[in-house]
Amino acid sequence: MCGCADRETELLLEEEQEELSAQAEETADKEQEKDLASPEEAVTEKPSSVPAQPPEEIYVDVCGAVVQPGVYAMKSDSRVFQAIEAAGGFLPDAAGTSINQACALSDGQQIYVPTKEEAEKGMAGQPSGGAADPGTGGAVTEAAGTGETQDSGTVNLNTADSAALQTLPGIGEAKAQAILAYREEKGGFSGTEELMNVPGIKESTFSKIKDKIAVE
Incomplete structure (x- = not known):
């Protein structure tokens, strides 16, 4: 009986030692994996691609x-x-x-x-x-004395020729000729707003050039 009891005790001790050894090996493996892991790899994420702005x-x-x-x-x-x-x-x-x-x-x-x-x-x-030049509003300034443009860069409706009138936004050759015809018929402009009486020149066109024209 004593022999059987001793053998059973030995088997229990062997099983306990094997279990402790397995736990120790598992702990060691985890520590080794932790040491091998790069800190940068652990925390660094791939940056998301930002689409180019149109x-x-x-x-x-x-x-x-x-x-x-x-x-x-x-x-x-x-x-x-x-x-x-x-x-x-x-x-x-x-x-x-x-x-x-x-x-x-x-x-x-x-x-x-x-x-x-x-x-x-x-x-x-x-x-x-x-x-x-933004300061002249796009009007072409000629030499003093021509009477077509003013020193401020504005176009004089009563003296400007077709070329000078066409420097104004929205005024092409046809509208420039219409302005000259109206000026000749009426004997000149009494005010800049009278320009809207010229055929083909509406308020939208006048609003774009009102600060770039003058009457003298």
């Missing part, structure tokens, strides 16, 4: 010798030639080579395309992109 929309005023002068909405990364395309392209008498068509656009920019005659007279817009 170009913002800007507004530019295209006037002069183009098919459809006016204000156009363009993407902020657009160029001058794209604004001219949006305005229907050049008129046959446009001096397209006198402006930098590769220049980048900016919000509020005015692009004046001169005619070949104007370019020969030195009436082209500024070399940088063909954009008119």
Whole structure:
């Protein structure tokens, strides 16, 4: 009996030792895995890709010798030639080579395309992109004494010729001739608002140029 009891005790002790040994090995394995793991890998997550923002929309005023002068909405990364395309392209008498068509656009920019005659007279817009000087509102200022433009950059409706009138936003050759015909018929303008009496010139057109014209 004693022999059997001793054998049973030995088996229990062996099982207990094996269990303790297995627990120790498992603990050691976990510690080893923890030591091998990189701290950066544990906390660093792959940054999420941020989609590129689409170009913002800007507004530019295209006037002069183009098919459809006016204000156009363009993407902020657009160029001058794209604004001219949006305005229907050049008129046959446009001096397209006198402006930098590769220049980048900016919000509020005015692009004046001169005619070949104007370019020969030195009436082209500024070399940088063909954009008119914001301080002059886009009117071409000629030498003092011509009576076509004022020192402030405004156009005198009673003395300006067709070319000077076409420097105004929304005034093409046809509207310029209509202004000259009205002026000749009426003997001149008594005020700038009288311009709306000219056929083809509505309030929307007048509102764009009212700060760029004068009557003297």
